[in-house]
Amino acid sequence: MIPSHWYNIVPDLPTPPPPPLHPATRQPVGPEDLAPLFPMELIGQEVSQERFVAIPQEVLDVYRLWRPTPLLRARRLERALGTPARIYYKYEGGSPSGSHKPNTAVPQAYYNAREGVRGLTTETGAGQWGSALAFACAQFGLDCQVWMVRASYEHKPYRRSLMQVYGATVHASPSPVTMSGSKVLAGDPDSPGSLGIAISEAVEVAAAEAGTRYALGSVLNHVLMHQTVIGEEALGQLDEMPDVIIGCTGGGSNFAGLIFPFLREKLAGKIDPTLRAVEPVACPSFTRGRYAYDFGDTAGLTPLLKMHTLGHDFVPDPIHAGGLRYHGMSPLLSHLYELGMFEAVTKSQSESFEAGVRFARTEGIVPAPEPTHALAETIAEALRCKESGEDKVILTALCGHGHFDLGAYDRYLSGRMEDRTLPQERIDEALSELPG
């Protein structure tokens, strides 16, 4: 059954997360600071102290297209591994754009439309968020402009076409239509772009155009809350409670959506699972970043967010898991990490694709590159269980299908994928540019 409410974890925490700050005044930002970018309902959800927020009927009507999503046991993978562990996965790839992103794109488009907004702007890396928002905007009659990181725009034309089929306008970022983009292009006409630059462009246009607002696909509290439909459904679908829950993290919305409802039960003393985030070696915000106030974008147009960051100037190596290539991390998840509520590990690209192929051949679903990181850790955990003889229950989130990523699989299968290490100097250099 589709949940009737989203779960807001903030009121259940022992201490609240540090607030976003205005970069000039260093004072907490208020609703008036955010009003040019977001509709009032979402600003309210961002700072809400309500534990549960009712999902509007209009949103449920669209969710019904692909929700509830299946919770499946990976019996063939278990057999192939010879593990006594029982592996469950929650599969979000059946959504119209093939990932978990529509879970928040739909309510965001809905609330904007209800408040009279005419169009939304956003950024996208590999294209999963952009296509989700394009889909959602089409449902509620909103214009949609997407700034797509140029490297992806050129190498992933199908994700671009998907947004266009939904009626969105797609700009290669950096683009000449914004000041932020023009400035980057002036310095480097061949810039491949980055998520941070694309955010600057989308925010700039939303702030300047009347009737236009901005939408973000991860990081913020309200986005994470919308994703809790994943964990709420999983809680209801499981016959046995997990000992370990594993999810990949880029901005954090997939992991948070999966774990928050389980964390609620854990904080209430009802269950006691180990929770574990998996990030790519190329972009290790939790494991090698600093917990500090930083900008969410490259140009410094966003409020300052207290988060695990590699520095807003950090440009991750071009791995195929575009959704995990973000210099920062959700402030809410960062706060929970500091409170010791979950662990974090890294996986290399090759380990992840190896897990993806193994999963596809046993379970039948080709995972997107992002969740292959979680699968690599899931397999590692299951193999540890094989050694120790423990029959742990493992739950992971398969947040999207890899039908748009077969070029990457082709690269892996033909032996043309290489792993790079991330030298400490690169992180130190980017962190030396932290504001204040």
Place this chain on the structure above:
Amino acid sequence: MIPSHWYNIVPDLPTPPPPPLHPATRQPVGPEDLAPLFPMELIGQEVSQERFVAIPQEVLDVYRLWRPTPLLRARRLERALGTPARIYYKYEGGSPSGSHKPNTAVPQAYYNAREGVRGLTTETGAGQWGSALAFACAQFGLDCQVWMVRASYEHKPYRRSLMQVYGATVHASPSPVTMSGSKVLAGDPDSPGSLGIAISEAVEVAAAEAGTRYALGSVLNHVLMHQTVIGEEALGQLDEMPDVIIGCTGGGSNFAGLIFPFLREKLAGKIDPTLRAVEPVACPSFTRGRYAYDFGDTAGLTPLLKMHTLGHDFVPDPIHAGGLRYHGMSPLLSHLYELGMFEAVTKSQSESFEAGVRFARTEGIVPAPEPTHALAETIAEALRCKESGEDKVILTALCGHGHFDLGAYDRYLSGRMEDRTLPQERIDEALSELPG
């Protein structure tokens, strides 16, 4: 709920369909003729007089990955059209390979594995069937060799990669590894291939190699029967019975899978829907083909099948709906068409893509090029209802998603898609080569 049985319509028909004939003797083929190609269980299902065949538990365990599939009402499309009609669609795109094809690939792989077969061969056009069989073979530990029409092999590398991720070996057809392929290549080294040639190659290898059998993704009775899970589920999911049921036809398995359970109820006098097949202008087997015995493949290696055919030498224009580019038609559906049990119409490629974009922007799902033909007719029917004021209930099958076909949508959106007519001489010429 997933049905427990497949439905076999043959025993419910007033007259049985004409049998396949041996091309040399012109006598009906027997089990011994088919044994080199198919396992005994499927040969039995092909000629079964049982109305219902139990779905094995091992098959249900895999079906559970994506079944039951959603039956949805297209309310936003209805509103956009301003029609009093109520439009329902059954969506099969959530399967691991993104179409309805795994419904039969899974039982075919299962029965072969159970009878000790080590590997399967098959052909694929656009790649939907090949990737479904590659998925199914991986589930039951079978080798899988796919001959993929060269034009698709080169222009649709992602479908090829998908099969390889599942562990299949993919040959561009015509290939030098078979006699049929070599013969074609000798005449035309640059041959783009065709489905008929690819079938010849796959059949040749299956017949020659011990432990290897052949699998077909449409046309045959057992394949159509496996697809009846679509219609059985829809019957149970609908709150009101349809007045019109519309599906696209290539080899016929999607249309048959949808309509057979409804036709059973119609033959029993319980409901009276109009049933309508939609085929592409470029490959009009029902509407412009001849009902005659013909080969299923180009080289003439298959039994003779009584069917609506454009001639086994007919090579359809290269439309994007690769799954509808087959010169023949299911003999069982052809028989029903002759009995007057359903109608058939054609739709052009542009009309179909126009309907696909309209559907994507209102309903949110990007359809594969094949079901856009059915959607074009569904929209036409709904607009006729708008004129007449009739509030008909329309049901259609959305048999796959278009995530692998965005290059084609890109072509359509940028105005680079052109419609060709099909001159009568081309059909007459191909029909002049009918055997006997």
